[in-house]
Amino acid sequence: MVPVEETLAESFWAVTRRLRLHTRNALQPWHVSPSQSRALGVLSRHGEMRLSAVAEHLRIAPRSATEVIDDLQERGLVERRPDPSDRRATLVALTGQGITTAHAIDEARAAEAERLFTVLNAADRAELARILRQLRDAP
Numbered sequence: 001m002v003p004v005e006e007t008l009a010e011s012f013w014a015v016t017r018r019l020r021l022h023t024r025n026a027l028q029p030w031h032v033s034p035s036q037s038r039a040l041g042v043l044s045r046h047g048e049m050r051l052s053a054v055a056e057h058l059r060i061a062p063r064s065a066t067e068v069i070d071d072l073q074e075r076g077l078v079e080r081r082p083d084p085s086d087r088r089a090t091l092v093a094l095t096g097q098g099i100t101t102a103h104a105i106d107e108a109r110a111a112e113a114e115r116l117f118t119v120l121n122a123a124d125r126a127e128l129a130r131i132l133r134q135l136r137d138a139p
Helices: 008-030 034-046 051-058 062-074 096-117 122-137
Strands: 078-083 086-094
Touching: 008 034, 008 096, 034 051, 034 062, 034 078, 034 086, 034 096, 051 062, 051 086, 062 078, 086 096
Parallel strands: none
Antiparallel strands: 078 086
């Protein structure tokens, strides 16, 4: 039987699944889901924001963002604060523990990505990064 060559899309999704699996394993010490990890990253990069903005950054429904933030708040990683510009609104911000956790998770994710991409030499990494940016920015 002749082996069937994997398509470009199949190869791309296989690498994506592998990176997700490695990242999920890297998140285990903090007992956070990928959605919670992404929310911590958004708040770490952008600072305090309304829940609707968190939902937009995560590309999830506001109700789902509420659940993610509720879970993070229960763990002491985020807090809700009144919005000084609109007393009807609430802002979400990282706590001190949330900042520490977000940085540790960023480092773990970077280490997992480094492990995955270490098989590529510097020129191949640069080329892959260029191609991925081109695909990301395409209309």
